[in-house]
Amino acid sequence: MDLSGKVAVVTGSGRGLGLAYARALAAAGAAVVVNDVDKTAVDAAVGEIRAAGGRATGVTAAVGTAATAEQLADTAVREFGRLDVLITNAGILRDRVLWKMTDDDFDAVIDVHLRGTFTCARAAATRMRAQGEGGRLILISSPAGQRGNFGQTNYAAAKAGIAAMARTWALELARAGITVNAVVPVAVTEMTRTIPALAPIIDDAERTGSPLPAWLRRDEGLGTVDDVTGLILYLASDAARDVTGQAIGVGGDRLALWAHPKEKAVAFADGGWSAEAIAGQWRDGVGGEPETYGIPAPRVPES
Numbered sequence: 001m002d003l004s005g006k007v008a009v010v011t012g013s014g015r016g017l018g019l020a021y022a023r024a025l026a027a028a029g030a031a032v033v034v035n036d037v038d039k040t041a042v043d044a045a046v047g048e049i050r051a052a053g054g055r056a057t058g059v060t061a062a063v064g065t066a067a068t069a070e071q072l073a074d075t076a077v078r079e080f081g082r083l084d085v086l087i088t089n090a091g092i093l094r095d096r097v098l099w100k101m102t103d104d105d106f107d108a109v110i111d112v113h114l115r116g117t118f119t120c121a122r123a124a125a126t127r128m129r130a131q132g133e134g135g136r137l138i139l140i141s142s143p144a145g146q147r148g149n150f151g152q153t154n155y156a157a158a159k160a161g162i163a164a165m166a167r168t169w170a171l172e173l174a175r176a177g178i179t180v181n182a183v184v185p186v187a188v189t190e191m192t193r194t195i196p197a198l199a200p201i202i203d204d205a206e207r208t209g210s211p212l213p214a215w216l217r218r219d220e221g222l223g224t225v226d227d228v229t230g231l232i233l234y235l236a237s238d239a240a241r242d243v244t245g246q247a248i249g250v251g252g253d254r255l256a257l258w259a260h261p262k263e264k265a266v267a268f269a270d271g272g273w274s275a276e277a278i279a280g281q282w283r284d285g286v287g288g289e290p291e292t293y294g295i296p297a298p299r300v301p302e303s
C-alpha cells in the first residue's frame, strides 16, 4: 500500500502495537509523528524509522490533555506540512474488580484512552477540515469494549466509548471526507502476555523461536503486532475512502467485522409495558434468548 505524501500521528508508538503501526506507515511512505510518554522509546523508534530511510519525528508527552493533542497536530503540520491520518493507540491498564477499583484506577484509564482519543481526534479533525482534503481517524478499541471483561470496568468502558465515538464522528465528519473507524486488535504485547491461559504458549513460542500455533492465530485471532498493520495501512489508504463508522477486528489469521448493537427481540403492548406485563412475558418473549457477555476464555486444544 503506497502512502507516500501522507502524514500520520500515532499515539503510544514507542513500543508494542503502536510501534508496529509507526514502522509500517513509514515503510509505506508516510511521514510519522511518534508519540509516547517514554522518551527513550520515542527516540529509539524515530531513530529506527530514519535509519530505514523513513521520515519520522518524536513528541514525548502524555496523551489525555488538549495541550498534548494540539502539540501532536501542530508537530505534524510544522515538521511535515499537513496531517492526514491519526491513530489513537496510547493506552494503559489498571485492572481490578469493581469493588476494589479506586477512583484513580478509573480516572487514569479513562483519561488516556477515552479523553485522549477525544482530544487527539478533535485536534486532528480540526486540521483535516481546514486542509479540506479529507482524512483518516483510526481509533483503537478492544474486545473488552465490545463484550465486557472481568476486572476491566475502566478499560471496557473506555473502549466501548471509543467505538461509540467512532460511529458518532463518522456521521459528523462524512461531509469533510474524513473516515472514522474503530480497530479491535489482538496481538502479543506487554499488555496481553500476562493472560494466564496464554502465557505458557507465548513463552514457549518465544523461547524456541517457533511461530505461534495455528489454532491460536486462527481460533483466538492472536498473532504478532505485525499481523495488525495490514488493516491499519488499508484504512489509512485511499482504497478505504468509503469505509467509515465500522468496528473491525484483526489479529493472527483473523479479520472480522464486528456487529453494532441493535435490537434483537421486540414486543409491543398498547399503552406501554407495566412491570407485571414484562414479568409475564419475559422468559418466553423478549428475554427468551439472552445475549452472551464477556470475552470467551481461550480454548486451548488438548494435546
Ligand SMILES: NC(=O)c1ccc[n+]([C@@H]2O[C@H](COP(=O)([O-])OP(=O)(O)OC[C@H]3O[C@@H](n4cnc5c(N)ncnc54)[C@H](O)[C@@H]3O)[C@@H](O)[C@H]2O)c1
Binding pocket: 011, 012, 013, 014, 015, 016, 017, 018, 035, 036, 037, 038, 041, 061, 062, 063, 064, 088, 089, 090, 091, 092, 112, 140, 141, 142, 143, 184, 185, 186, 187, 188, 189, 190, 191, 192
Ligand atoms: N495487545 C492487544 O492484544 C490489544 C488488544 C486490544 C486493544 N489493544 C489496544 O492497543 C493499544 C496498544 O496496546 P499494546 O498492547 O501495544 O500496549 P503496550 O502497553 O505495549 O503499549 C502502549 C504504549 O502506550 C504508551 N502510553 C501509555 N500511556 C500513554 C499516554 N498517556 N500518552 C502516550 N503514550 C502512552 C506506553 O508507554 C506504551 O508504549 C492500546 O490502546 C490497547 O488498549 C491491545
